[in-house]
Amino acid sequence: MSFNAYGVWAIYRFEMARALRTFWQSIVTPVITTALYFVVFGSAIGSRMTEIDGVAYGAFIVPGLIMLSLFTQSIFNASFGIYFPKFTGTIYEILSAPISPFEIVLAYVGAAATKSMVLGLIILATAALFVPLRIEHPLMMIAFLVLIATTFSLFGFIIGIWAQGFEQLQMIPMLVVTPLTFLGGSFYSIDMLPGIWRTISLFNPVVYLISGFRWAFYGVGDVSVGISLTATLGFFFTCLAIVGWMFKTGYRLKA
Template sequence: MNFNGHGVWAIYRFEMARALRTIWQSVVTPVITTALYFIVFGSAIGSRMEAIDGVAYGAFIVPGLIMLSLFTQSIFNASFGIYFPKFTGTIYEILSAPVSSLEVVIAYVGAAATKSAALGLIILATSTLFVPLQVLHPVGMLAMLVLISVTFSLFGFIIGIWAGSFEQLNFIPMLIVTPLTFLGGSFYSINMLPDVWRAVAHFNPVVYLISGFRWTFYGQGDVPIGISVAATMGFFVVCLAVVMWMFKTGYRLKS
């Protein structure tokens, strides 16, 4: 079967247009929230804290803040994108259209990842208004930004298919992902923790993503960059496999 580029572009364009219609929720609100984090943590608290691994605290939290917004927005955009057709019943039109399951995933996940990555870059630009920044590995930073955006968009896509209600749609992001992000070194280095809690933190998968992204800025992280990349790629492969299984079996898509 030939790749249906027109079908993929149609779905992708529709999802991007939806983001533009909700520009306040999609872009402005996360940027304002991040600015408040900088004011509270970067200025009020950061001015009273010593540098972490030679990096000023205000600058140290930038990668974590970007990841916090990236995780949230990737999951929200992808989960809502596929859940809404289920809710309205238009999912059957998509399933009966001449597009394969892989093409549907590429369109929805691609749109969600595009929006999330763009938001991450906007927040990065915003952060330069508050703290001096350096990015030692800009290519690596962009690569990690895209990879994490795609991975969490796939994860959000899984949640959107699984969810049977709007309450379930918000359950995992609010009660699982957000706490793991705050406990994953967004605002501190896990090396600052006591030995026992540092060992426990290594079981938090978000630690590896944030550490890898922070490495691209300052050349150092809580775990080696190779392990961070491997963990991120592993999460990506697992999410992709689950999504393809859902389409193959019709799990919560055809009922």
């Protein structure tokens, strides 16, 4: 079967239009939240903690803030995008349409990743109004942005298929991803932690994602950029394999 570009575009366009229908929730609210983070963390804590690794504290937390929004929005957009057809029963129409599993994933994950990346760039522009920013490795910054947005959109897609109710849909982002993000060096360097806690932090996969993204900005990170990139790619291919298995077995798709 040839590539169904029209089918992919139809799903992608529908999902992108949903972001415009929920403009305040999708765009404005995260930007306001980011501004509040700068007021609380950048002003209150930044007045006492001027620099970390030679970077002003207000600027240091920008990559972490972008990642925090990227994680949550990627998961939310992708999980809700595939869960809603399951909830309404239209998933059977999609599965019976002349469109392959790869094309379905490409459309839903592509739309979720696009919305997350646009939001990340908006937050970056918002942050530039508060603190002076520099991006030492712009190509790597874009590469990490695309890769992480796509990876977490795949992760959200998995959650959307797995979830059997709206409670489960929100459980993993709220109880797992958000705490790991706050404990993953979003607002501090794990080098500031005592030895045992730094060792424990290295088992947090989010540390490697945030560290690599921060390195793209300032050339500094908690772990080497090679390890960060390898960990991110490992997470990406793991999610890709799980999605492939779900479609192959029909897990919670055809029941």
